[in-house]
Amino acid sequence: MNIRKIRNGIILISVGIVLLLNNLDYVGWSVWWSILKLWPIFLVAWGIELVFRHSKLSFLALFSPLLWCLAILGPALLGEQKDFEIFPLSKQYTWQVEKQTNIKQVTAVIDVKGGELKLSGGSQNIADCDLTYFWEKPECSWSVEDSHGILEINQKDKIWFPFVNGSDEHEVKIAFSNSIPLDLQIFSKVSAADLDLSQLNLKNLDLNLKVNSTTVKLPLRPGQLDCKVKSKIGHLKLKVPKEAGLAIENLAKLSSTSFSHISLRHSAEGFKTPNYQKASSKINLILRGKIVQFEIETY
Structure with a gap:
């Protein structure tokens, strides 16, 4: 008795039956997602x-x-599948917090994934958000x-597909x-x-x-301004005002550095600019983690 031949034959028959059911529209193509989620059973069967x-x-x-047969045919014959896109199109979610006169301070906690993260000032509201997602709508x-206002943004999608649409659409x-x-x-976790x-009235920054x-x-x-950076970054470029006093405590692994028009x-x-003590605007920077290239320039 050759178990390998029996196993391979059962797999081919089971896959063929599911594909036939797909083509006859008895079972949706999303069944393959349900089958893939049973991958631990395939390991048990192999063991x-x-x-x-x-x-x-x-x-x-x-x-x-x-077990191979049950894991492949079971979801197709017994389960109910919801629609599932293997390569889903991106969707946009817009959310805002309107301005409120009683708010004296805001703490914003942002946890997002995507192609590119863009933050700026200039909003007439407390916050305006435009988020890209694929399966699960972000939680805001x-x-x-x-x-004291507390704003939280959590993008739940665990996978980003840079090859689905143009890169301009994959922005937070x-x-x-x-x-x-x-x-x-x-x-x-973004590219x-x-x-x-x-432009922001920023008091503390934790990256x-x-x-x-x-x-x-x-x-x-x-x-x-207290700024903490704990990251794994290929290239970190920091732009600081010329008039600001800058102090850096470096606890990170830096592969290379580049400082333009700034004296440290x-x-x-760690390191300080000569004007740090007298400057009316002070920036305290703490670096942790690993940064391949660290660059500072003034504006």
Whole structure:
């Protein structure tokens, strides 16, 4: 008894039956998604075959092709499949938080995935969001505690398809109000991030990114801006105002650095610009993680 031949024959017969049911419109093509989700059963079946095919209990190896058959035909004959697109078209979700006079401060927590993340100011509302998704609509929430607003954006899709449509359609765009004090936390896995924060009344910035390329333009605001970057980034470009005092505490692995038109002096904590102590606008930057290329330029 050749278990391999029996197993291969059962697989071909089962797949052929499902394809026939697909072509006759008895079963939708989404059944293949249900079948793929049963992949652990295929591993169990393969393991049973490996254990018993050369043993005295070789007849037990027959359970292997039986499991293959059940896992392939079961969803087609017994299950109800919802429509499922193997290569779905992108969908747009627009969401906003209207301006409220009682809000004195906003904390925004952003967890998104996609082709490119774009953040900016200039919104007439507290926030305007334009998100791309494929299967699961992003979760956006807004709550208020006293005069403190909490905005949360969670893009649930775990897979991004850069080959479905043009790259321009795979963008997450979020614009914030310029006037309201903002604490910003970003957790993202995107191919690129363009964070133009120069207009925002930004107080704290916490970035946790896995990105190929990131550009961050920081604002010139009286007082102190605390900025933390914990990331795996190919290229991080930081744009800072000429008038701002910059202090850097480097705890990251940097492969290369490039500083344009900016002077940095070594200090006990890391590096500082000569004007740091006297500057009315201070930026404190802490770097963690791994950054292949770190670039600073002034504007």
